[in-house]
Amino acid sequence: MAKTNPGRFFEDYKVGQVIRHAVPRTVSGGERAMYHALYPARGALYSSDEFARASGLPSAPIDDLAAFHVVFGKTVPDVSLNAVANLGYAEGRWLRPVYPGDTLRSESEVIGVKENSNGKSGVVYVRTTGLNQYDHKVMEYVRWVMVRKGDLSAPAPEAVVPNLAKVVDPKDLVVPTGLDFSNYDFELAGEPHRWADYEVGEKIDHVDGVTIEEAEHMIATRLWQNTAKVHFDATFREDGKRLIYGGHVISMARALSFNGLANAQMIVALNGGAHANPCFAGDTVKAWSEVLDKAETSAPGVGAIRLRLVATKQGAAPFAYKGEDGKYAPEVLLDLDYWALMPI
DSSP states (O other): OOOSOOOOOGGGOOTTOEEEOSOOEEOOHHHHHHHHHHSOOOOHHHHOHHHHHHTTOSSOOOOHHHHHHHHHHHHHHHHTTTEEEEEEEEEEEEOSOOOTTOEEEEEEEEEEEEEOTTSSEEEEEEEEEEEOTTSOEEEEEEEEEEEEOSOTTSOOOOOBOOOOOSSOOGGGOOOOTTOOOTTOOHHHHTOOOOGGGOOTTOEEEEEEEEEOOHHHHHHHHHHTTOOOHHHHOTTSSTTOOOOOOHHHHHHHHHHHTHHHHTTOOEEEEEEEEEEOSOOOTTOEEEEEEEEEEEEEOSSTTEEEEEEEEEEEOTTOOTTOOBOTTSOBOTTEEEEEEEEEEEEO
């Protein structure tokens, strides 16, 4: 019998199937240092233990997206090893902070399948949960992936497409225990803009750009133990290019958004997201944000702000992301809708 694992193909997924993903990972300050080396991430709450303690936390957590990448990476060998592309996200929530020393593992439930009309691939929907060493949930999210068929003669399954919420209700946002922005130090955080200064409909050009390097993308993808073939093997795509991991674009855009949103400290929900077009080495990523909504929380001094984060590459028009036909412009790489916590 073969000892190697070719990965799951579309016909291998069944609605209701639960997958416990291999290789738990204990995170340390090393993940934080590498994350800050790979991206221009400067969020004060994740950079300074003292700033975090002044905000009511025991110490600085691991960056919210770094924790997401660790949980996500565990799922790749079972969910997207044979993926054509990761298509989107919904119903994501960060349920508790992750600290150095925590051990993370992941589980996924298949909640939908739908074969594509070409009969060569299909879309798989999974709900993934990240858990720590105490089996406490640290995050959960839904994503859908286009996966190749291994056997083109395999019959199409009954199509099941889950009905997903377009937005996480503000009342369902989880504010970390003890978080208190009553004595928030805006000078140390880097900007004076607070929750009350942002208006729904406001758009912010984050100005800066970063050209994606092949080496940095490969380091990042290995760091998160993402094994998807499209990211590593240049022979896996007809164009001979390695696809940049979508999470790499998310983290780059989020880090760029510091310029204008330095006080949007913690991501607490992922309402939706789409990797609109592929990203390759040599592309220069820029970002802009739009304020979609605001909500109060019960935590002292803490407000929630709903943001659309759009990542683009060279040639993109300012604040444009869709054409009259409703399709994404070819220069748009990412359209992410999320809730963050900000001092009032």
